[in-house]
Amino acid sequence: MPRTVLAQHLRFPLTRPFRIARGVKTEAEVVTVAIGEDGRTGCGEAVPYPRYGESPASALATIETVRDRIEEGAGREELLSLLPAGAARNAIDCALWDLEAKLSGRDVASMIGGPVPRPVASALTVTIDDPEAMARTAAGLAEMPLLKVKVDAGDPEAQIRAVRKAAPRARLIVDPNESWDRDLVEAMQPLLIEMHVDLLEQPVPAGSDEWLEGFAPAVPICADESIHVAEDLPTVARRYQAVNVKLDKTGGLTAALTLAQAARERGLGLMTGCMVSSSLSMAPALHVAMLSDFVDLDGPLWLREDRFGGVRQESGFLHPPVDRFWGTS
CATH class of the missing domain: 3.20.20.120 (Enolase-like C-terminal domain)
Structure with missing residues (x-):
């Protein structure tokens, strides 16, 4: 079964304004990617950041430029050469990690040889x-x-x-x-x-x-x-x-x-x-x-x-x- 890629722009309202020297935020705007393969789905999320010239629209457009390659089976290492650092690559990369864990039956901690996250x-x-x-x-x-x-x-x-x-x-x-x-x-x-x-x-x-x-x-x-x-x-x-x-x-x-x-x-x-x-x-x-x-x-x-x-x-x-x-x- 071929891979599928779904990218979305979602908003999460905040409980109160988040104020920093650069401005005020009242909601979190994120881009999510879901990659499906063999009945499993891996998910990733990223925040396009205006400080770096990003927006949800630009991140979604960037994801579209590599959709075919990801659906054809491109992995995390190939992704590094397909896209520059930033929110779009983050959402895809994290979705690929999640998908690999689900398909392999191993958790990410064992995949990277690190400790299982703790409090x-x-x-x-x-x-x-x-x-x-x-x-x-x-x-x-x-x-x-x-x-x-x-x-x-x-x-x-x-x-x-x-x-x-x-x-x-x-x-x-x-x-x-x-x-x-x-x-x-x-x-x-x-x-x-x-x-x-x-x-x-x-x-x-x-x-x-x-x-x-x-x-x-x-x-x-x-x-x-x-x-x-x-x-x-x-x-x-x-x-x-x-x-x-x-x-x-x-x-x-x-x-x-x-x-x-x-x-x-x-x-x-x-x-x-x-x-x-x-x-x-x-x-x-x-x-x-x-x-x-x-x-x-x-x-x-x-x-x-x-x-x-x-x-x-x-x-x-x-x-x-x-x-x-x-x-x-």
């Missing part, structure tokens, strides 16, 4: 607001092990201080989403130490980070927008101390595992991140999370309604989806 401490996000509102949010998360604090260039010191006061014991990741400049990064170093921040994520715009090659940060700086695939590492490793691996950037789990391994070989720290999306995006990302120092996979927790059987959060730990949700036979 892992995942950052819970405090989005941008006035410091008082951010403090109220942080107070409700004060007993969680890890928080990600979204800030901008307006008054990040007040934002960070407010969160730290409300959550004195949590580990903190500060994420300006490219909104700072060199002067602000340098000025914020003493505060980052004082507030016991564990990681500063992509403070300046990708493409304007050359000066980091000569900079000795007070806390490790993690590349996000500056790193997509393993081929970016020679430059990134000179500027950053850690990298954020996101499947929507790498173009799937296949390339994400390659990036994670290559980053480790260079002695870089690892974070596994996500876009705001459903648990179908988190299930494959959890395999990278098992290799990571920091995990930021709270995307589904922002949805009004996630996919049935998806991830769940307890006391700041993200629990994997139920059996057979993704990547198992």
Whole structure:
């Protein structure tokens, strides 16, 4: 029986606005791919991201360009040469992993030789607001092990201080989403130490980070927008101390595992991140999370309604989806 490929654009309303320096999101827009073969179906999900010139329409159009090759039997390795890194390749790649698991009777963990995903401490996000509102949010998360604090260039010191006061014991990741400049990064170093921040994520715009090659940060700086695939590492490793691996950037789990391994070989720290999306995006990302120092996979927790059987959060730990949700036979 020949393969079939079905691609769709879906929307998931959020419980509340998700505000970062780049804008506000009120729903998660995802593209899903379902690949059927021999009575089994493998599924994958991706988030086309405007920051990278993507939209649901462009991702669906990209998927159409390789539909025939996938239906003819092209696999994950061939896909790497058929499409560039990005959301379209991610959705197909993850669907192929899921399909292979179902057809072979093996789970993805055994296929990659890694551990079965287990509950892992995942950052819970405090989005941008006035410091008082951010403090109220942080107070409700004060007993969680890890928080990600979204800030901008307006008054990040007040934002960070407010969160730290409300959550004195949590580990903190500060994420300006490219909104700072060199002067602000340098000025914020003493505060980052004082507030016991564990990681500063992509403070300046990708493409304007050359000066980091000569900079000795007070806390490790993690590349996000500056790193997509393993081929970016020679430059990134000179500027950053850690990298954020996101499947929507790498173009799937296949390339994400390659990036994670290559980053480790260079002695870089690892974070596994996500876009705001459903648990179908988190299930494959959890395999990278098992290799990571920091995990930021709270995307589904922002949805009004996630996919049935998806991830769940307890006391700041993200629990994997139920059996057979993704990547198992």
